Amino acid sequence: MTAGAVDVLVIGGGQAGLAAGFYLHRIARDAARGRGGPAPSYAILDAHESPGGAWQYYWDTLELFSPAAYSSLPGYQMPPWTGAGNPSAAHVVAYLRTYEQRYGLPVHRPVTVHAVQDHPDGGYLTHTDRGTWESTVVINATGSWRRPFVPRMTGAQEFTGSQLHTTGYRGRAAFTGQRIVVVGGGNSGAQVAADLLPAAAQLTWVTRRPPRYLPDDVDGRALFALATSHVRAVRRGEPSPGGVGSLGDIVAVPPVREARDAGHLQAQPMFSTFTPTGIRWDDGRTVEVDVVLWCTGFRPALGHLRPLGLAMDDTTPATDRELPTRARGRGGLFFLGHGDWASPASATLVGVGAPARTTVAAAIEHLTRTSQVRAPSGRPG
Structure with a gap:
């Protein structure tokens, strides 16, 4: 047809x-x-x-x-x-x-x-x-x-809690009173973690490297200008002023900034495996979890x-x-x-x-x- x-x-x-x-x-x-x-x-x-x-x-x-x-x-x-x-x-x-x-x-x-x-x-x-x-x-x-991306993790099939990607997150109401792990050190991870803080019984934020916040006065205008100048310089074979990644990974929008400044956004290193009821790190530490929310792009x-x-x-x-x-x-x-x-x-x-x-x-x-x-x-x- x-x-x-x-x-x-x-x-x-x-x-x-x-x-x-x-x-x-x-x-x-x-x-x-x-x-x-x-x-x-x-x-x-x-x-x-x-x-x-x-x-x-x-x-x-x-x-x-x-x-x-x-x-x-x-x-x-x-x-x-x-x-x-x-x-x-x-x-x-x-x-x-x-x-x-x-x-x-x-x-x-x-x-x-x-x-x-x-x-x-x-x-x-x-x-x-x-x-x-x-x-x-x-x-x-x-x-x-x-095409949401979720990394493969040892033990994920045996985990009895829930897993969802950012694409399935609509708001904190559905997670009231739950023990939640938010995975991801970018903007989505930080914003979702900050959003869930008032509702979660326990919130654990894990990132592959320590969170890198952009300066508080940086917004989308500055990011666009920096990204453009970086890519153009690379294509011309000229010295680059540095891409967006040179400033950081997270734009500190007001809810994120407030949670960070209050000391509530304390990231943990990435866990190594799932257990049937939670997650475990290489040092043997474990956390019981109801929901793992993948903010992994x-x-x-x-x-x-x-x-x-x-x-x-x-x-x-x-x-x-x-x-x-x-x-x-x-x-x-x-x-x-x-x-x-x-x-x-x-x-x-x-x-x-x-x-x-x-x-x-x-x-x-x-x-x-x-x-x-x-x-x-x-x-x-």
């Missing part, structure tokens, strides 16, 4: 996919006004039931690292946040929903992409649970939310691209040196929103705009070179 044929197919309807959609929309708008070349046809496929990307699944007390004015996608500023601290995840979801509607972006959902393969006549075939799409360009903006969700046989740099697809969002050796395949391996800070709201602009420009250039401009497709059905 054929689902559609477009010039540019964006896979992923979260913040990165919407940023790409904005620039495609702007090119189409200009073409309609007689400016520029022909309007590219495009569609955005989103696996989620509703707008908001991964933000709609975060815990209820999560907040951004930066104020609303510095957390926006291109073209439309995030509305002011009137609550305490920085904007909540729910505020971001509302913003992304409005953003999608504001520009009339052709998002099709829910659509699950199974595989992308080379089209015999050039371009790509994208097979989904709702048919196959043909396109000259694919912009992969799938992020990593659907994600891996890029790229399994649908395996049929393409992409060149790899270690565990991620190799990208072009001049344009880091473009797959090496493939003019019509791009990655957007995956972070530093594909473009600096592109996994953030404030950071995805610039790579989205250059990626869409490169996609249009590729369309022009291949002279394969399709008639506009229909709106989402």
Whole structure:
């Protein structure tokens, strides 16, 4: 079954996919006004039931690292946040929903992409649970939310308590009175541990190395600027000012800062094994546990691209040196929103705009070179 044929197919309807959609929309708008070349046809496929990307699944007390004015996608500023601290995840979801509607972006959902393969006549075939799409360009903006990472630990199968990843955490209410271990020394680990403190009967925070807090005045704006300058310097062969990791691993948002300053966030070293009823360290110390919560990050969700046989740099697809969002050796395949391996800070709201602009420009250039401009497709059905 054929689902559609477009010039540019964006896979992923979260913040990165919407940023790409904005620039495609702007090119189409200009073409309609007689400016520029022909309007590219495009569609955005989103696996989620509703707008908001991964933000709609975060815990209820999560907040951004930066104020609303510095957390926006291109073209439309995030509305002011009137609550305490920085904007909540729910505020971001509302913003992304409005953003999608504001520009009339052709998002099709829910659509699950199974595989992308080379089209015999050039371009790509994208097979989904709702048919196959043909396109000259694919912009992969799938992020990593659907590939949570949990390390393998001795004894985990025999542990009789509960284990869940950050993806399954919605708030502290479900954990009242329980003995909890939070694993992870990054932002999620610190924020979840701080969030659980008022509810847990016993909270143990474990990290592979001592927690490294960024200076308290550092927020998302500074992190984006630092990440960008670091990656650009490395690509140019120039001395780097140091990446985000040179400052630390944890942004001290107010709840984390308060818990840390009160002495309640005291990290323990990583345990070595599970016991049937808890965890054990190499020195023989044990703790009885009801729940282990893994705040151990994600891996890029790229399994649908395996049929393409992409060149790899270690565990991620190799990208072009001049344009880091473009797959090496493939003019019509791009990655957007995956972070530093594909473009600096592109996994953030404030950071995805610039790579989205250059990626869409490169996609249009590729369309022009291949002279394969399709008639506009229909709106989402």
